[in-house]
Amino acid sequence: MTGDTIQVHAAPAVAEVMNGPETAAVDNMVKRVQKGIEVHARRDFHIEHYEIRSRNKMRD
Numbered sequence: 001m002t003g004d005t006i007q008v009h010a011a012p013a014v015a016e017v018m019n020g021p022e023t024a025a026v027d028n029m030v031k032r033v034q035k036g037i038e039v040h041a042r043r044d045f046h047i048e049h050y051e052i053r054s055r056n057k058m059r060d
Contacts, residue, residue, distance in 0.1 A: 004035045004036075004054060004055070004056055005035060005036040005037070005038055005054070005055045005056075006033065006035050006036070006037045006038070006052060006053070006054060006055075007037075007038045007040060007051075007052070007053045007054075007055055008037065008038065008039045008040065008050060008051070008052055009040045009042045009045065009050060009051040009052075009053070010039065010040075010041065010042065010045060010049075010050040010051075011041070011042065011043075011045040011046060011047045011049065011050075012041040012042075012043060013047060014047060014050065015039050015040060015041035015042075016041070018039045019039050026039065
């Protein structure tokens with residue numbers, strides 16, 4: 001992996017599904033895009049609202 005990470009911010013119910021029953025789908029996406037994926041719950045997000053951001057990790 002290049003060290004880049006994709007951050008997904010979503011409603012708690014969506015984040016719970018992505019980190020639970022749909023973990024295999026998220027893992028498959030990690031392999032496809034060759035970047036890490038972090039899923040974060042945001043209480044202030046509506047169930048249909050989400051944000052996807054890219055974050056570059058510092059390299060040694």
